[in-house]
Amino acid sequence: MRELPYKLQAKIVANRPKHLFERLHEHLHEHDVDARLSGDSLFVDLPAVSGILRLMDGGIEVDIAASDLESLYFAKVWLQDAVAEDPAPGTIRIVWSEDCLQRHLPPSFSVLTVDDIVDITPRIRRIRFRAADARSFETLDDLHLRILFNFEELAEQHASRRSRLEPSPPDVAPIWRAYTVRSVEPEDHIIAVDFVLHSAEGPGSRWAMRARRGDVVGAAGPSGGGYSDAAWYLLAGDETALPAISRILESLDERATATVMIEVGSPTDTIFFTSKAAVETRWLYRDDHDGDCRGGLARAIASMEFPDASRKRFAWIASERGTAKAVRATLRDRGFTKEEQSVAAYWHDLRQVSAI
Numbered sequence: 001m002r003e004l005p006y007k008l009q010a011k012i013v014a015n016r017p018k019h020l021f022e023r024l025h026e027h028l029h030e031h032d033v034d035a036r037l038s039g040d041s042l043f044v045d046l047p048a049v050s051g052i053l054r055l056m057d058g059g060i061e062v063d064i065a066a067s068d069l070e071s072l073y074f075a076k077v078w079l080q081d082a083v084a085e086d087p088a089p090g091t092i093r094i095v096w097s098e099d100c101l102q103r104h105l106p107p108s109f110s111v112l113t114v115d116d117i118v119d120i121t122p123r124i125r126r127i128r129f130r131a132a133d134a135r136s137f138e139t140l141d142d143l144h145l146r147i148l149f150n151f152e153e154l155a156e157q158h159a160s161r162r163s164r165l166e167p168s169p170p171d172v173a174p175i176w177r178a179y180t181v182r183s184v185e186p187e188d189h190i191i192a193v194d195f196v197l198h199s200a201e202g203p204g205s206r207w208a209m210r211a212r213r214g215d216v217v218g219a220a221g222p223s224g225g226g227y228s229d230a231a232w233y234l235l236a237g238d239e240t241a242l243p244a245i246s247r248i249l250e251s252l253d254e255r256a257t258a259t260v261m262i263e264v265g266s267p268t269d270t271i272f273f274t275s276k277a278a279v280e281t282r283w284l285y286r287d288d289h290d291g292d293c294r295g296g297l298a299r300a301i302a303s304m305e306f307p308d309a310s311r312k313r314f315a316w317i318a319s320e321r322g323t324a325k326a327v328r329a330t331l332r333d334r335g336f337t338k339e340e341q342s343v344a345a346y347w348h349d350l351r352q353v354s355a356i
């Protein structure tokens with residue numbers, strides 16, 4: 001494990017630790033995190049986080065080190081979510097060490113208040129938030145933010161613990177989801193986020209469906225990286241990628257060329273892009289395939305002609321996890337280097353059927 005300044009230990013107490021250990025390994029793999037298995041230990045090495053999970057009697061011991069408190073905080077959230085998402089039978093609880101992470105919120109935390117709401121397509125709702133530090137989200141190096149949907153509930157829990165007047169309520173796990181900063185109006189302290197209204201099943205989508213002016217959420221960021229300078233771009237994805245693709249297109253100049261390929265439900269889900277670059281856009285409709293969203297975008301990208309590496313090229317793709325995996329394989333086959341691509345899994349189709 002790398003020596004990094006901020007550290008955290010935990011023990012996951014479980015009746016079937018081996019089962020849980022294997023699920024966590026799988027989970028890391030599905031998130032495209034390189035995890036090296038050696039005996040009963042799993043080593044994780046990311047730019048800002050290094051960690052070991054050790055299979056023990058009665059549970060799993062976890063050591064995490066990070067280069068900064070923000071990364072440590074979200075490594076902790078990742079572990080909580082991973083254990084909750086794949087509850088192996090018999091998982092009991094995570095016991096955290098007393099450590100440097102005494103905070104309930106990440107260092108970059110801020111509060112966002114809903115200012116106005118407008119539907120830009122039947123499935124995409126733009127919510128403009130008032131944010132005291134809107135200007136900090138104005139960077140193209142980090143296009144994303146994380147939103148904490150149950151901030152008010154967490155704040156209440158924290159307040160009641162501090163008052164010590166009532167017995168401690170059960171722990172509330174923070175509900176964070178990743179989104180893209182669609183635009184920033186620094187003078188007016190506003191940032192906009194486009195929410196895909198996919199179903200009331202997900203806390204993020206449900207919150208956006210019910211949002212009213214004055215509602216409050218928490219936020220952390222900006223984070224998540226940006227894109228690289230190139231002469232030719234492939235920008236591709238589904239509805240969740242539209243905010244980032246729109247923002248990237250708006251930032252390109254007239255010397256750039258971009259092929260944009262987006263998969264949405266139907267023609268009512270399309271939007272207009274603004275760019276100085278020469279842009280060729282192709283929309284793919286799931287409704288043409290009875291709503292089956294699996295494989296269309298990946299196949300369309302696989303059948304594309306790419307410029308050769310003599311032209312500075314960059315492929316930016318964000319989509320469902322199965323599509324992202326298939327696109328990564330295509331780009332590898334076509335000789336794209338790591339520096340020439342950013343392929344991200346933005347969500348995971350939990351129906352887990354894949355025709356790719």
Ligand SMILES: Cc1cc2nc3c(=O)[nH]c(=O)nc-3n(C[C@H](O)[C@H](O)[C@H](O)COP(=O)(O)OP(=O)(O)OC[C@H]3O[C@@H](n4cnc5c(N)ncnc54)[C@H](O)[C@@H]3O)c2cc1C
Pocket residue numbers: 144177178179180181193194195196197198199201202203204205206224239240241243244345346347348349350351
């Ligand atoms: C860096 C980054 C940036 C992102 N930017 C945006 C953005 O700007 N706008 C945006 O809307 N999303 C964006 N996403 C995707 C968003 O984080 C996920 O869709 C997330 O799962 C939504 O959370 P939820 O609480 O609504 O659903 P979850 O609780 O995560 O999932 C509940 C159920 O909904 C399904 N589901 C989740 N997302 C979708 C979807 N998009 N379509 C269909 N089914 C879905 C899941 O398979 C699951 O069955 C981004 C993701 C990343 C990693």
